[in-house]
Amino acid sequence: MEGFHWRCSECGGVRSRDQGQAPCPDCLRQWEPGRPIRGILLGEFPWEEIRSRLDPRAPDLDLIRADDPACRPPYPLPETPLFPVPRLALELDLPGLLVKHDGLLPSGSLKDRASCAVVSEALRIGETTVVAASTGNAGSSLAAVCAAAGLRAVIYIPASAPKAKLVQARLHGADLHPVEGTYDDAFRLSIEHTRLHGGLNRNTAWHPMTIEGKKTVALEIFRQLGWQIPDWVVVPTGDGVILSGVYKGFLDMVRLGLARRLPRLLAVQAQASDAIHRFFRTGVYGDAETPATVADSISVRAPAAALLAVKALQESAGDAVVVSDEEILVAQQTMARLAGVFGEPAAAAGLAGLRAFRERLRGDERVVLLVTGHGLKDVDAALGGLHRGD
């Protein structure tokens, strides 16, 4: 699109579309591997021009999608359902509760949005290899999208990732590098890989198309609500990139004049993997030293998008909570039994957080609970939850 460019979320520097394959080089100088990324880029559109072309009664939100329509991979990215969950809403005494079920995307997680956006960028610039670090979902998603597009996927993933996610990635033909370590180790190794061997790096927040891809969930929510902004969006939070993407999507609506405010964002983290929560509460950043949690998808020591995530929480007048593994497994069963939704533990963390935060909400608020991944991706965790107390 004419007029599209990237802007650094820290220094405000502008980069051309083609310069947006990695963070802002000026800010990245202050970054060291194993720390939150510096200089994450955000997409900027020719707002005035798009505003003049928009029909405010039925705006075409494709006008603010960064992926080039001519380069989209042949991989379906259907709109996911946003639906009421009356029994769960009754239990929480929150009649305005809605679930947005991104576990229903083809590879079973919201990550398909980011994978498709990055792969479209690879196709646009003629890059044949895409490299990523993943706790499991991003990797399995990237493997699937690359298979459809005929690209090579190189994935660094903790060897301890749930079996189904490893099987997905291998089955789709990815070049898989199991890492005896954490997601943070996989992140560092994947960056080294692209430095040494080339390829486009899809790491979340590293490639700005991950945020542009993830923001589409916000555009969908806005459209599905009849062009209304919800009061709250509850986001399971690990490295902070889904949170940043949701924020960016709603921010774009404000910039277009379609919305007057952002929804308040509630970040939910696992107790052991709480770096963003602590950073938001105290203003002081520190790693989550031992981030092990049953919610593997949100287990991270140094969240890549910590700075941007905290900015998103501040600017949306949002909040953050932490939940225990026990609360997550209880929430997983509650969501399954009262809503018919089988979310993976990270997705269930959102419900656990909402429950913990419930007394801070008014009863008439419209709350969207984002289910980020399908429960079939980690059957062992659910089985462990069922066996508790046996």
Ligand SMILES: [Zn+2]
């Ligand atoms: Zn910068």
